[in-house]
Amino acid sequence: MRRRSSVLAALAAAAVLAAPAAAAAGTSGQASETGGRTLSFRGMTLRLPSGWRVHDHRDRVLVTTGKCRTPEPFAPDCRGFWLYGPEVIAYGAGGRRYTGSKPFVPASGAPVGCPFAYGSVQVLGRAGDRGLHRVGRGHTAKYVAWDGRCVKRDGRTTALFTQREWFLPTSKIVVVDAWKTPGLTKVLRNATWSRRGAS
Structure with missing residues (x-):
């Protein structure tokens, strides 16, 4: 009963959360608005x-890989994955610094909407697969896949998903994917790095 109450409280707060956490200023990354390039x-x-x-x-980049109604991180019906830098990593574990030991949740105390169902919030559970994954030559990410579900106000589960995370602590980058994006592992494995990103 206590768990259901906490889910209901989270859903009530979700009504207020119309957008993801505000973009952090001062990103040093550069992204092109053109697809099919780099x-x-x-x-x-x-x-x-x-x-x-x-x-x-700015310090968070969304890459949409298919249909996307609202191109914002964790927006419902927006296929894609996210890249976050140090300013988001600083609070990316539910208000605490993200280290990869807990799921990436870019909010403190407020629920995060489910990317698969309007009116639901995401609940992340146990870690499944974990290990080290190569991200370009000489760079290794801490990889973890978290079991996730989308929960409605009445406690009903509306969807199950896996949130995959690749964390590069020295480069201060985390890649988050809830859509099991086909080809993403290969894209990351084939990454190239400038001297600025050397770790």
Whole structure:
């Protein structure tokens, strides 16, 4: 009963959360609005498949890979993944510094909307797969996949998903993907780095 009450309280607060956390100022990454080219962020360059579009929100970048009604991180019905820099990492574990030991949740005390269902919030549970994944030559990310579900006000689960995270602590980048984006692992593995992003 206590768990259901906390979910209901979270959903009530979700009504107030119309947008993700405000963009942090001073990003050092550069993103192009053109799809099918490259995305450079904090010294890391990704070659993106044609059709993927980049939306630069300063210290957070959204890459949409399909249908997207509102191109904002964690917005419902927006297929894609997110890249975050140090200013978001500073509070990316529910208000505390993100280290990869807990799921990435870019809000403190406020629920995060479910990317798969309007009127639901996401609830992240146990870690499944974890390990080290290569992100370009000489760079290794801490990888973890979290079990997630979308929960309605009445406690009903409306969707199940996996939130995948690649964390590069030295480069101060975290990549978050809730859509099991096809090809993303390969895109990250083939990343190139400038001297600025050397770790």
